[in-house]
Amino acid sequence: MAQQKTLGDLAGTRKELLHARHLPGEFYTSPEIYAREIEQIFMRDWICVGRVEQYPDPGDYRAMRIADEPVLVCRDQAGTLRALANVCQHRGVEVVQGVGNANEFSCPYHAWVYGLDGGLVGAPYSREVADFDFEACSLPRIQLDTWAGYIFINFDSDAESLTDYLAADQVQEVAAFLHADETRIADEYVFELDCNWKFVPENLMDIYHVGVIHSGTFGKGFAVEKFPFHLTKYGYHSEYESLTMAPDGAWLFGKPMPWLERKSKSFAFTVFVRPSFNMFARPDMLQPWFCHPLGPDKTRVTVLTQYPDEWFEQPAFEQKNQVVKDFIRLVASEDKEMMHSLQNGVGSRNFTPGPTMGLEKAIHHLLNAYLDRMFGEDI
Template sequence: MTLFSDAFFDGLSSSTLEVGAAQTLPPACYTDAAFYDFEKAALFDREWLCVGRVDQVREPGDFFTTEIAGEPILVTRNRAGEIKAMSSVCQHRAMLVAEGKGNARGFVCPYHHWVYSLNGDLVNAPAMDRTCGFDKKTVKLPGFKVEIWLGFIFVNFDDTAPPLAPRLQNVEAAIANFDLEAAEALEPMTGQFAWNWKVMFENNNDGYHASKLHRGVLHDFIPSELASFPEAAPGDAGFLRYNGTLHPDASFNPTQKAVLPIFPKLSDEDRGRATFANIPPTLSLVMTSDMVIYLILRPTGPETMAQDTGVLVAPGARESYGFKERLEMIMTSAGQIIAQDMHVDELVQKGLRSRFAIRGRYSWQEGAQVQFNRWLAPRYQAQWARMQGQPAAPSTPVEAA
C-alpha cells in the first residue's frame, strides 16, 4: 500500500477499535523519513508541547533552552514575572542566541552581538544604520503561545490552537491529590536515544510487558493483570493508565515500599496503585505514592529522540532524614528497570525496519496503546485531509477538541 494515500490513512482507523479488535500502527509510522516530516506538520506544529517545569525559571531573567522536532526553543521569565517562550534563532543570520540555562538581562547573539530583551524584542543591532529600510522595532524573536498546567510549561507553535487545560479536566481530576504544582522538583536529566519517540511513549504505557520483562523483586508488586484503562473522552488531550499494586504505598526499590515521604493528600485509592498520566505528544508521568517521574519526549528524527527525565517529590521531602540515600535506592532500582526497557526499545526499532514487521494485535493489557492510537490517528487523518484540501471529518477527536 502506498504510504501517502487515502487507503493508508483510512486504514489507521483499525488501530482505534476496541482493544480486542484493534491493530497496531503500520511500521512505517515509526521508521519512514517522509512520514516523520508529515507527523511534524500533523502533531508538533499544532499540539501543546511540554518543554519543562516552572521551577526551571523561578526568577526574572532565568532561562533554559530546548529543542523539539528540530525547532530550538528559548524559555524565560521576564521582569514582570511572566513566562515567555520564543524561537532562539537570531533574526539576522540564524545563529542561536542562547544555549543551556542560566540567568540573563537579555540575550546577546554571540555571532554579531544583536541584543534581544527577555520578551524577545530586538534592542540593539550594531552597525545596521546603513541598511536600507531596517527598523529594529519591527524585529523580534518569534514568540509561541504558553500555557502552564500543574507546574508544567507547554508551548504551541500554532497561534490559533485551543487552550490545553479544558481538555485535560479528566486527567487533572484523576491526579489532583498529587498536587503537582506544590511538588518539589529535582534537576532533570537528558538522554539521546536511537528509536522513534512513539516507541518510547508506548513502552512507558505498556502494562502487558511488566510482569514478564521486569519479573523480580523490583517489580513483582505491580502485576500486569491489575492494569486498568479509564476511557478518554473524544476531544480529551490526555489519557490515563492505572496499575494496582499488591500493597499500599508500593515503590520501585528492594523494600517494595515507599521510602520517601508520601504525597500528603493521596487517597487510599491513590496509594493502592501506580498512575500513568499522558499528555501526548511530549509528556508522560509515572506516579507512585512517594515519587513522580516525568518524561518529556523530544523527537530529533524519524528514528531518534531526546528525553528529559525529571523527578517530583512531596513538599519538604528533600529535607527529610536520609533523603539522598533513600532517593539513590529508588533511582538505582529504577535504573535497572529502565535499562531493560531501553534494550527492548532499541530492538523494537530494529524490528520495525524489517520487511517482516506487520500490523500486530493487542492484549487486553495494552489498552493504553489504543488510547494513544485514538489520539494519534485522527490527527494524522486530519492532516492528510488538509493536504488534499478537504476539511477534517467533524466526528474526529481533533474536531471535537
C-alpha cells in the same frame, strides 16, 4: 503511491481491540510520515517542556529543540515566563545554547542583542541600514502556559487554551488529587533514544510488558490482571497497584505525601496527556515522563522525580534520593534496549504488525486517536 499503500494497511489497526493489529512499520521509520506528524501534531499541540521551579529568578533560561524548532524558555525581568523562537532574526543562528542566567541574549554570530522579552535592543552597524526596524526584528513569541507547575508551549498562535486542551481528557479533574504544584524537582534525567518518538508513550502505557522486562524491578509487584483502563477522548488514566519506585518496594520516606495519606503503600496512578506526556505517581513521589522528537528515529526523553517540600528536610535525604535516582535509571535501561530493538524490528522486511492484546488497550486507543489526528476518522 507508497503512502497510499501504507494508509491502505490501516484497516487492521482500526478494528476492535481483540481483532486489531499494530501500526505498519512505516509509521515509525518514514521521513514523510514524521514530517506530517510535526505539522499535524507538534506544531498544534501543547507540549510539556519542564517545570516552573526550573526558572526561579529573572534571567533564568533553557534552550532546547522541540520537533526540529529551536526554542528558548526564560523568565524576564518582570518575572514572566516566556517562550521565544531561538532564532536570530538576522541570519537564523541559535541565539543561546544550554542552561543559565543572563540579563540579555547576544547572538554568537554577529552580536545582535535581545532582551529577556525577545525584543531586539542592539545590532552592530544597524544605523547604516535604511529604515532599520528594531521592533520588527524581535524574537518571535511562542505560546506558553502552565498547569500544576508544568510548563507547556504551543507553536500555533490560534490554538485552543491549555485549559481547554487538558479538559478534553479531564486531566485537571482526574489529576488534581496529586497536588503536583505542591511538589518540586529532586532529579531530572534526560537521555536520547534511537527510536521513533511514538514508541516512548506506547511503551509507558504497555501493561503487557511490565511483568517481563521489569520483573526484577517494580514489575514483580505489579497487579497486571487488575489494571483498570479509563479511556478518554485522546488518552487514559488509571489508579492501580504497584511497588514503590525504589528497590524491593522500599518505603524510603516512611510515609505518603500529605495529600495521599489515605492511600496504601501499593497505590499507583498514571494519566496520559497527548501527544507525549505520561504522569506516574506513587504514594511518596511523582515521576512524569515526556519526550520530544529529534527525527524519525531519534527521541529525547525527560524523566522528573518530584517530592513535597518536607521530603527535602528529612534526615539522609540525599542518600534516599540517590536510591531513587539509581532506580529510575535502572528501570529506564530495561526499556531502552527494547525500544532500540523495536525500531530495528519495524524496519525489517520481515516485520508484519502483530495483534493487539487485551493488556494493550491503552495503546490501541492511542493509535486510533493518533490516526484520527493524522488522517481523519474515515481512514
